[in-house]
Amino acid sequence: MLRTALPLLGLPLAETEAAGEPTKEPGAPGEPPPGLALFRWQWHEVEAPYLVALWILVASLAKIAPRVQAGLLDFLLFGSLISAVDPVAVLAVFEEVHVNETLFIIVFGESLLNDAVTVVLYKVCNSFVEMGSANVQATDYLKGIASLFVVSLGGAAVGLVFAFLLALTTRFTKRVRIIEPLLVFLLAYAAYLTAEMASLSAIIAVTMCGLGCKKYVEANISHKSRTAVKYTMKTLASCAETVIFMLLGISAVDSSKWAWDSGLVLGTLIFILFFRALGVVLQTWVLNQFRLVPLDKIDQVVMSYGGLRGAVAFALVILLDRTKVPAKDYFVATTIVVVFFTVIIQGLTIKPLVKWLKVKRSEHHKPTLNQELHEHTFDHILAAVEDVVGHHGYHYWRDRWEQFDKKYLSQLLMRRSAYRIRDQIWDVYYRLNIRDAISFVDQGGHVLSSTGLTLPSMPSRNSVAETSVTNLLRESGSGACLDLQVIDTVRSGRDREDAVMHHLLCGGLYKPRRRYKASCSRHFISEDAQERQDKEVFQQNMKRRLESFKSTKHNICFTKNKPRLRKPGHKKKDGVANTETTNGKPPRDLGFQDTAAVIVTLESEEEEEESDSSETEKEDDEGIIFVARATSEVLQEGKVSGNLEVCPSPRVIPPSPTCAEKQLPWKSGQGDLAVYVSSETTKIVPVDMQTGWNQSISSLESLASPPCTQAPTMTHLPPRPLAAEEPQAPLALPSDPLLSFAFPPSLAKAGRSRSESSADIPQQQELQPLMGQKDHTHLSPRAANPRWCIQFNKGGQL
Amino acid sequence: MGSCSSHAASIPDWDDIRRETGFSQASLVRLHHRFRALDCNKKGYLCRMDLQQIGALAVNPLGDRIIDSFFPDGSHSVDFRGFVRILAHFRPVEDEGTGIRDPKEPEPLNSRMNKLRFAFQLYDLDRDGKISRHEMLQVLRLMVGAQVTEEQLESIADRTVQEADEDGDGAVSFLEFAKTLEKMNVEQKMSIRILK
Numbered sequence: 003m004l005r006t007a008l009p010l011l012g013l014p015l016a017e018t019e020a021a022g023e024p025t026k027e028p029g030a031p032g033e034p035p036p037g038l039a040l041f042r043w044q045w046h047e048v049e050a051p052y053l054v055a056l057w058i059l060v061a062s063l064a065k066i067a068p069r070v071q072a073g074l075l076d077f078l079l080f081g082s083l084i085s086a087v088d089p090v091a092v093l094a095v096f097e098e099v100h101v102n103e104t105l106f107i108i109v110f111g112e113s114l115l116n117d118a119v120t121v122v123l124y125k126v127c128n129s130f131v132e133m134g135s136a137n138v139q140a141t142d143y144l145k146g147i148a149s150l151f152v153v154s155l156g157g158a159a160v161g162l163v164f165a166f167l168l169a170l171t172t173r174f175t176k177r178v179r180i181i182e183p184l185l186v187f188l189l190a191y192a193a194y195l196t197a198e199m200a201s202l203s204a205i206i207a208v209t210m211c212g213l214g215c216k217k218y219v220e221a222n223i224s225h226k227s228r229t230a231v232k233y234t235m236k237t238l239a240s241c242a243e244t245v246i247f248m249l250l251g252i253s254a255v256d257s258s259k260w261a262w263d264s265g266l267v268l269g270t271l272i273f274i275l276f277f278r279a280l281g282v283v284l285q286t287w288v289l290n291q292f293r294l295v296p297l298d299k300i301d302q303v304v305m306s307y308g309g310l311r312g313a314v315a316f317a318l319v320i321l322l323d324r325t326k327v328p329a330k331d332y333f334v335a336t337t338i339v340v341v342f343f344t345v346i347i348q349g350l351t352i353k354p355l356v357k358w359l360k361v362k363r364s365e366h367h368k369p370t371l372n373q374e375l376h377e378h379t380f381d382h383i384l385a386a387v388e389d390v391v392g393h394h395g396y397h398y399w400r401d402r403w404e405q406f407d408k409k410y411l412s413q414l415l416m417r418r419s420a421y422r423i424r425d426q427i428w429d430v431y432y433r434l435n436i437r438d439a440i441s442f443v444d445q446g447g448h449v450l451s452s453t454g455l456t457l458p459s460m461p462s463r464n465s466v467a468e469t470s471v472t473n474l475l476r477e478s479g480s481g482a483c484l485d486l487q488v489i490d491t492v493r494s495g496r497d498r499e500d501a502v503m504h505h506l507l508c509g510g511l512y513k514p515r516r517r518y519k520a521s522c523s524r525h526f527i528s529e530d531a532q533e534r535q536d537k538e539v540f541q542q543n544m545k546r547r548l549e550s551f552k553s554t555k556h557n558i559c560f561t562k563n564k565p566r567l568r569k570p571g572h573k574k575k576d577g578v579a580n581t582e583t584t585n586g587k588p589p590r591d592l593g594f595q596d597t598a599a600v601i602v603t604l605e606s607e608e609e610e611e612e613s614d615s616s617e618t619e620k621e622d623d624e625g626i627i628f629v630a631r632a633t634s635e636v637l638q639e640g641k642v643s644g645n646l647e648v649c650p651s652p653r654v655i656p657p658s659p660t661c662a663e664k665q666l667p668w669k670s671g672q673g674d675l676a677v678y679v680s681s682e683t684t685k686i687v688p689v690d691m692q693t694g695w696n697q698s699i700s701s702l703e704s705l706a707s708p709p710c711t712q713a714p715t716m717t718h719l720p721p722r723p724l725a726a727e728e729p730q731a732p733l734a735l736p737s738d739p740l741l742s743f744a745f746p747p748s749l750a751k752a753g754r755s756r757s758e759s760s761a762d763i764p765q766q767q768e769l770q771p772l773m774g775q776k777d778h779t780h781l782s783p784r785a786a787n788p789r790w791c792i793q794f795n796k797g798g799q800l
Numbered sequence: 801m802g803s804c805s806s807h808a809a810s811i812p813d814w815d816d817i818r819r820e821t822g823f824s825q826a827s828l829v830r831l832h833h834r835f836r837a838l839d840c841n842k843k844g845y846l847c848r849m850d851l852q853q854i855g856a857l858a859v860n861p862l863g864d865r866i867i868d869s870f871f872p873d874g875s876h877s878v879d880f881r882g883f884v885r886i887l888a889h890f891r892p893v894e895d896e897g898t899g900i901r902d903p904k905e906p907e908p909l910n911s912r913m914n915k916l917r918f919a920f921q922l923y924d925l926d927r928d929g930k931i932s933r934h935e936m937l938q939v940l941r942l943m944v945g946a947q948v949t950e951e952q953l954e955s956i957a958d959r960t961v962q963e964a965d966e967d968g969d970g971a972v973s974f975l976e977f978a979k980t981l982e983k984m985n986v987e988q989k990m991s992i993r994i995l996k
Binding site for chain 1: 834851860890923948
């Protein structure tokens with residue numbers, strides 16, 4: 003009809019145009035001065051054709067109006083499933099984009115938690131549709147709302163129950179490491195199935211399970227298990243994602259499954275964008291009333307644009323019953339288009355959008371020790387100020403939760419050994435040391451060239467580009483492993499370097515410890531530096547011996563190394579109480595015990611018999627324990643006295659050499675240890691690099707071997723590996739599981755070795771940590787004694 | 801606002817305090833209530849014991865130091881003005897443009913530098929303007945769990961001082977301290993929302 007009208011309209015047009023011309027004559031009063039007018043508004047000329055064209059356009063558009071026959075409830079159902087943001091798609095996209103954490107948490111958290119809402123709405127609408135719209139009563143709506151709470155909170159509860167179970171069972175899997183990944187998978191999956199069975203929100207159940215158990219399970223399970231779980235999960239997730247998107251693609255192509263309706267599709271696309279933006283703006287406005295840092299416009303744009311629909315919507319729409327919902331095919335087509343559109347178009351363009359809008363990106367700075375420490379300080383300060391003001395703010399509740407967790411939950415759910423040495427500041431320090439040590443070994447490969455020494459964790463120095471060994475070591479997922487054999491194994495691919503490295507390390511890095519004055523001269527830099535150093539070291543030693551002698555008089559104590567489960571009462575034994583003047587802080591008299599426990603822990607991390615031997619021998623350790631504090635000569639000249647004020651806690655003297663040592667093959671040739679950094683090497687280092695060197699050396703040492711006499715030059719206590727983490731690094735070696743056994747003793751000793759106050763340090767330090775098999779066989783429970791620093795009948799050696 | 805103004809009238813130097821600290825009227829009123837609640841004997845000032853009554857501070861590792869910070873220069877009592885002055889450090893920083901502020905006026909108490917200075921003073925007990933290794937060790941001892949031994953603590957203290965120390969004097973001055981924290985969002989971390 004419209005098409006026939008057009009030619010008719012053409013006539014009046016011609017008329018108006020003709021009529022319009024005379025009016026264009028210039029010179030009429032009130033018109034702009036004559037001349038060339040560049041622009042004139044001539045609406046009246048085009049008015050008629052304009053209107054006609056518009057009319058035709060609108061009418062054509064009306065042809066695309068949705069033709070779907072569906073009632074309100076059907077559309078509500080469709081709306082409920084299409085509006086949910088999908089966690090998979092969001093994660094995939096945001097992982098690349100690296101927005102700041104707040105934004106990521108908001109969008110990703112929303113996608114996880116809205117599963118409850120989706121599930122509820124979908125089920126409610128589905129059942130309404132099945133009941134027929136006429137039968138729905140008011141109470142049903144109320145029931146629907148109530149079921150929202152039931153579903154979400156119930157799902158969370160199920161998840162937490164399974165989290166608790168998981169954490170509890172992993173506490174006892176010390177001896178059967180192999181089942182740990184299995185436990186994690188099965189219990190998490192069981193949480194999912196249980197929630198499904200009870201028609202609660204399964205996604206929330208699994209999320210809560212993961213959230214709740216992470217801290218404890220991570221501490222309890224071995225490093226290998228953790229790696230296994232992580233990579234298996236990633237693989238499974240990737241497979242599942244692929245399968246579902248394949249199904250999506252296949253359904254898109256198989257036209258028997260869907261029916262196209264342009265109006266519905268276009269309308270849906272426009273409205274989901276629009277209403278999402280509207281929802282975000284409204285809710286952000288509400289939230290900003292309560293936030294310290296308000297969410298600004300850019301955040302809101304990213305939040306609304308980042309709402310991607312994905313597989314969940316598709317799965318739900320496929321599940322619709324065609325008999326109940328006759329419009330199902332149209333819905334399927336629309337869903338497919340929406341999912342494609344959001345994932346492809348929005349997903350692809352969000353990255354440029356983020357860059358263009360200059361969204362704050364996440365900062366990937368490596369945490370320095372300072373930052374970690376100060377963050378903790380600030381947290382405490384704020385909690386205190388909140389208390390003073392009387393305001394129960396965020397920090398107050400967080401503090402309360404942490405105290406509750408420390409008192410009850412961690413004790414129940416975490417393995418004793420893991421529980422003991424958890425401390426964040428220590429974690430950071432340890433990791434930094436490891437990193438330094440690795441990079442140190444990496445650089446140039448041998449100790450003799452110290453000029454290029456830089457430590458990556460020192461912010462003021464340039465960090466070294468990571469070399470391949472570092473990368474290999476890190477990729478393998480293990481923490482530091484400075485075990486010589488490990489390094490060799492890792493480099494086995496590079497034949498050329500292998501032998502060279504090995505010899506260099508043998509000859510250079512791991513030199514036998516020598517007494518002060520008897521060092522051979524080929525590693526000296528300068529004689530006077532050496533002498534000065536020697537003198538200082540000697541003075542420090544003497545001072546320290548005096549100190550420790552005094553301290554032992556006061557601090558005689560027995561050690562029961564490991565607070566065994568069956569003897570809970572023996573936890574605190576020593577007579578030394580640190581005179582901590584801090585308020586309410588438990589005295590640090592657990593210090594030495596923890597060192598013992600640390601050692602034991604390491605051992606206990608190991609396979610099998612280790613723990614038995616350690617346990618039995620612990621009984622025998624009666625003796626005076628003390629360790630002199632190591633002080634950095636560079637930093638602490640003149641500040642040594644400051645250390646003395648500190649209430650000395652009992653320390654441990656290095657044990658006497660084991661019989662195993664004598665049989666160490668490496669020693670046969672050189673008469674000494676293969677794997678530790680000798681004090682001599684410190685002399686190579688220029689004095690200004692001394693402290694940096696010392697730190698890395700000490701970390702090397704601690705990991706690799708017993709310390710040398712010139713421990714005073716070593717500034718830092720070797721990092722105690724955390725039970726659950728780094729010590730597993732050596733375990734990661736496929737080649738020699740027993741290497742791990744060798745590992746910890748050195749770790750244990752390393753700390754103690756600081757006191758060269760005992761005269762037989764030379765012998766003690768002959769202990770060779772890396773001797774795998776031989777050591778082990780010789781180290782029967784009895785023989786293992788010497789390794790434990792704790793044993794010290796060395797009282798007499800004072 | 802009737803009660804407010806009569807309340808305000810009861811506090812001496814109301815306007816001065818407001819100008820100095822930048823608190824809003826409502827916040828000041830609330831803080832005054834709190835001040836009077838803490839002041840158990842109605843002395844009109846707070847002494848150390850009053851603050852120590854707050855139970856939660858006893859289990860806070862830095863609780864004692866925070867209490868001490870309320871009594872600058874070794875005094876034993878703090879009046880409302882001093883009380884509010886310390887708390888003003890924790891006011892959230894407004895987002896106004898930095899150029900608007902009158903450069904001749906003293907820096908507001910809740911500026912980033914002042915917040916950092918407050919934190920610095922918590923570390924630097926002897927007020928010599930530097931955090932020595934010994935002081936760092938003491939703070940670490942307070943904050944790190946019991947399971948870390950003395951030697952480990954010393955190592956950590958050494959390393960911490962070393963990381964921050966640029967001029968090599970073995971201690972961390974205020975500027976070095978501020979530099980290590982330049983990446984941290986101090987304005988947000990050291991602010992309490994209700995103290996607007």
